[in-house]
Amino acid sequence: MSTATTTTTQEILLLVEKCSHCFSYYSIDSGQRLSSVQLPDFPHEFVVDTAQRYAYIGHYGVETSGHLGAGGTSIFQIDIAERRLARTIDIAPFNRLHGMQIDDQDRLYALSEDRAQLVVLDKPATDTAPRRAVPTGGIKSHLFALTRDGQTAYAMNLLSHTVTQIKPYDATFAPVACSPGDKPEGYALSADEKTLYVTCRWSNTLVAIDTATMQVTNRAPSRDDATRLYLYSRAGQADRLVVTNYGERSISVVEPETLKEIAHIPMEARAIALSYHPTRPLAFVSQDNDKLGYFNMDTLRFERFIATQREPDVSRVVLL
Numbered sequence: 001m002s003t004a005t006t007t008t009t010q011e012i013l014l015l016v017e018k019c020s021h022c023f024s025y026y027s028i029d030s031g032q033r034l035s036s037v038q039l040p041d042f043p044h045e046f047v048v049d050t051a052q053r054y055a056y057i058g059h060y061g062v063e064t065s066g067h068l069g070a071g072g073t074s075i076f077q078i079d080i081a082e083r084r085l086a087r088t089i090d091i092a093p094f095n096r097l098h099g100m101q102i103d104d105q106d107r108l109y110a111l112s113e114d115r116a117q118l119v120v121l122d123k124p125a126t127d128t129a130p131r132r133a134v135p136t137g138g139i140k141s142h143l144f145a146l147t148r149d150g151q152t153a154y155a156m157n158l159l160s161h162t163v164t165q166i167k168p169y170d171a172t173f174a175p176v177a178c179s180p181g182d183k184p185e186g187y188a189l190s191a192d193e194k195t196l197y198v199t200c201r202w203s204n205t206l207v208a209i210d211t212a213t214m215q216v217t218n219r220a221p222s223r224d225d226a227t228r229l230y231l232y233s234r235a236g237q238a239d240r241l242v243v244t245n246y247g248e249r250s251i252s253v254v255e256p257e258t259l260k261e262i263a264h265i266p267m268e269a270r271a272i273a274l275s276y277h278p279t280r281p282l283a284f285v286s287q288d289n290d291k292l293g294y295f296n297m298d299t300l301r302f303e304r305f306i307a308t309q310r311e312p313d314v315s316r317v318v319l320l
Helices: none
Strands: 011-017 022-029 033-038 043-048 053-059 074-079 084-090 098-103 107-112 115-123 133-134 141-144 153-157 162-167 175-178 184-189 195-200 205-210 215-221 226-232 240-244 252-253 260-266 271-276 281-289 293-297 303-308 312-319
Touching: 011 043, 011 074, 022 043, 022 133, 033 184, 043 098, 043 175, 043 312, 053 098, 053 107, 084 107, 098 141, 098 153, 107 141, 153 184, 162 240, 184 240, 195 226, 240 271, 271 303, 271 312, 281 303, 293 312
Parallel strands: 184 226
Antiparallel strands: 011 022, 011 312, 022 033, 043 053, 053 074, 074 084, 098 107, 107 115, 115 133, 141 153, 153 162, 162 175, 184 195, 195 205, 205 215, 226 240, 240 252, 252 260, 271 281, 281 293, 293 303
């Protein structure tokens, strides 16, 4: 007699809940929270490796970029399938770890906002310390864009009001700075990596930067306090940019070539971050009223909202 084994999988939204100090698992279908991994106070940005085995979360350690404090010096390695903290990688003295990226070879990059240095772990699954680090050439480096091969990064420097191009694997390369406007924070690299789009929060502008020359090629007004910026690229459709407007509680959909707004969606709360479903025209929008919205990228309407714990932030869809 033979026994058939059936494996059931479901789509899970991984979500950092910054002010509940945890990493949570939500069923995308039901919207229910399935489990949470408790972490030290104020975890923040995270990335997932290619095999979706591990998530790596930076310990920012303070609530926002406007809060004082030394912050954290650790990267939390989460075993996604087992839903547990596998280990903590302390990379002191690098602190206030915020921006996190992973390249197409699964090398991990963490940005120390306080030290304005980009740290690399070549083999994050087993490394116990950084393999290399380079200065950003800016001050209060908060987030960064990374090319797929990991050879070039672009740091958003909140206090020097610059975007800097750096080479993580060439410490002899002097950072190249661009001054796009006041308080650049949000970013999105074009699919061909030739254009970097940036939000300037205090200037209320969107800019396009040519990555070869680090010169601004286009500039347009934004809504009030545009914070984050995301490229939406889908086969058979023109690329679009989605902007979270923190000041006026809305999101905008923008045409990349002209930087003109093609849709404006008012919201009941401020959008903190968003991520896209890998196959469906769906964005998951974290809000500061402890809700997460399912936003249809075809209809440009919210389909529904689910309740979360305190301060939902960065998210990512996986199949478990």
